[in-house]
Amino acid sequence: MTAYTATVTVRLKRGVLxxxxxxxxxxxxxxxxxxxxxxxxxxxxxDFDAADADAARSRADEMAERLLANPTIHDYDVDVSER
Amino acid sequence: MTAYTATVTVRLKRGVLxxxxxxxxxxxxxxxxxxxxxxxxxxxxxDFDAADADAARSRADEMAERLLANPTIHDYDVDVSER
Structure with missing residues (x-):
């Protein structure tokens, strides 16, 4: 397991007030x-541990989709780096 | 004048709950x-217009210091790019 930092940026979709x-x-x-x-x-x-960068990215995607972003009104992007 | 986008990231200082x-x-x-x-x-x-990248950066710094960040509890960083 490697230590990763995922940065998730959540912004409103174009057109949302x-x-x-x-x-x-x-x-x-x-x-x-x-x-x-x-x-x-x-x-x-x-900050979390994952097997590799792909696993870290897909974990961060899942966290964004399940909690951090509301897909109705938000777009998000994920950036992963080793700590 | 050139069109710039300044990205200001405001985070809590270490130790602030x-x-x-x-x-x-x-x-x-x-x-x-x-x-x-x-x-x-x-x-x-x-998004704003400025004479050059240095002017854009110092304008964004000033906006961060005067309004976007509270220097008692926040650190901030500024990133400037041409639009």
Whole structure:
């Protein structure tokens, strides 16, 4: 078993309203920053052991699909590296 | 002016309690996944125009320091790319 860190980034699908991002963009503009667009995402870094990188990636995919992301509104991507 | 996307990742400093991450880790374990550690972070992707990459980076740094991150409890990093 090798120690891996999987980084799962969960973002809203295009077209899904993101009031948090709109609020943050408005606050930046009130501070004087010009921003064309702001997208927010959640990022999870997970440490676990797996037999190899493929096994680590498929484990992280399964965690994203079963808990971290809601497939109705979210896209996610997974990046795996050895610790 | 060139169009840039700055990615700002905001994470809790080591030692700051993260109840959301603990809850997520517990939920994954109840689903049968073994996880040694889970860290959560917020990720912001900001689109804006700047004269060059250095200007874009310093603008994103300033946005992180003034609004996106709380320097008492957060670390952040900035990554800038042309759109």
């Amino acid at each position: 993101d009031p948090e991002a709109e609020t943050t963009k408005g606050a930046l503009e009130r501070l004087g920053f010009e921003v064309d667009e702001l997208r927010s995402a959640d990022r999870y870094e997970l | 993260d109840p959301e991450a603990e809850t997520t880790k517990g939920a994954l374990e109840r689903l049968g996944f073994e996880v040694d550690e889970l860290r959560s972070a917020d990720r912001y992707e900001l």
